[in-house]
Amino acid sequence: MTEQQLALPTEHAATGTATRPARYTAAFTPRNLLRAIGTGNLSLIGALAVIVAIFGWLNDGYLDPKNLAGIGDAVTVFGLLAVVQTVVIICGALDISVGSQAGVASVISAMAFTATASNxxxxxxxxxxxxLVLGLVNGLIIVYGRVNPxxxxxxxxxxFKGLAQLISGGKAQGFVLDNDIFIFLARGKVLGLPVPVIILAIVAxxxxxxxxxxxxxxxxxAIGGNDTAARLSGININKYLIAVYVLAGxxxxxxxxxLTARTGSGQPVSGSEGLELKAITAAALGGCALKGGKGTVGGTLLxxxxxxxxDNGLNVVGVNTFWQNVAQGSLLVAAVVIQQRRSGERAVGLPT
Structure with missing residues (x-):
């Protein structure tokens, strides 16, 4: 085996000093570093820095460590939904029902807790x-009912929203904050980190x-990128789709x-409504192509x-909370427009 094949340091003829082959240093070039981070993620980091700088300048309390920790704790619920939405979108599908599923689960957890003598x-x-059952229902409808996701x-x-209201009578159910487990889920910390943040990190x-x-x-x-090619290569697309929706559930x-642990009771609608929009917005903003085949968990978390x-900055500076919905909708539109431009797809209704 030659010296080049072994990729050992070579001696410079003029100086006698050892030099390392180019491929040892190539990984540390700015271009490769940028490729590793991703241009999309870099733009998200830049946007996050701008937001933090603006709101920190407008209100000193924004940069308070307690407030920053509160941001991390506040995003855990829709962050979980955004992470699993990433998987669904990569597969070339979409799940608009995740918020309602969270509402049903919230009610069931509190009602089961009450019915089993606070277990x-x-x-x-x-x-x-x-x-799991609700996710399976979604998967079966899509696969065997041949309905667009x-x-x-x-x-x-x-x-599912109606189901949550029916079984709860449209009211919050139970009270769980007299139980150590639910208190730990809501307010506990491990190594200084809130438990909900740790759960999000583990799932992500x-x-x-x-x-x-x-x-x-x-x-x-492969399924999201080209389902026909995936099918011809022997991938059972139906099983994958059902499994993905079960995971989402x-x-x-x-x-x-x-959500139940945080609010102290099962919430049929309050707290879960609108979570699906946030989850989809985060996934799209994080680089998921809505047509499938592209996306990363890291981009979604950013x-x-x-x-x-x-959201926290708008609250801290006293902006009307309704503007948060306007901001989320605008960001979703912006993310999709950027994706369309990068992919080179023709805009709908415009001439080629």
């Missing part, structure tokens, strides 16, 4: 079981590993459990933090 573990397991989950958004890390380092993840990208249930920083 928090059974309340949690009941909520996760219901989330947007239409299917738009229908179940309304259906698990999904990141799934997408980046497993055959399942590669198949999901389970993660939505976890978000609902955190977008989640950015949206949380923006």
């Amino acid at each position: 928090a573990l059974l309340g949690v397991l009941a909520a996760i079981g219901v989330g 947007v239409i299917a989950t738009l229908a179940t958004l309304a259906a 890390l698990g999904v990141h590993i799934l997408l980046k380092y497993t055959d399942i993840g590669r198949n999901l990208y 389970v993660v939505a249930a976890i978000a609902g459990i955190i 977008a989640v933090i950015l949206l949380g920083a923006l």
Whole structure:
């Protein structure tokens, strides 16, 4: 084997000093560093820095460590939904019903807790079981009913919301803040970090590993990128779609459990309404192509933090909370427009 093949340092003829082959240093060039971070993520980091600087200048309390920690705690519920929405979008689909699923899970966790003589573990397991069933219903409707995912989950958004209101009578259910487990989920800390943030980190890390380092993840990208080619290569698209929606239901249930712990009761609508818009906005803003086949958990988390920083900043400076919805809608439109421009797709209605 030659010296070049071994990639050992070579001696410079003139000076006698050892020099390292180019491929040792190539990984540390600015271009490769930029490629590793991603231009989309770099722009999100820049936007986040601008937002923090502006609101920090407008209000000194914005940069208070307690407020910054509060931002992290506040984004956990919709952050969980955004992470799993990333998986759904990569697969070339969409789940508009995740907010309603979280509402059903929230009610079920509190009602099961009350019905089992304050057994928090059974309340949690009941909520996760219901989330699994709701996700399975979405998957079966889409796969075997041959319904477009947007239409299917738009229908179940309304259906699940109605289900949560029916089983709860339209009112908050139970009281869980006299239980140590729910108190720990809501206010506990591990190594100084709030428990909800740790749960978000664990779920995000698990999904990141799934997408980046497993055959399942590669198949999901393949399905979203070109479902015909994926099918011809032997990938069972129906099974993957059902599994993805089941995963979405389970993660939505976890978000609902955190919502129950945070509010102290099962919430059929309050607290879960509008979460689907935030989740989709974060995923799109984080670089997910809505047509599928592209997206990362890291980009989505950056977008989640950015949206949380923006919402908190608007509250801190006293801006009407309704403007938050305007900002979210505007960011979603901006993210989609940027994606269209980068992909080179023709705008709808304009001549080629």
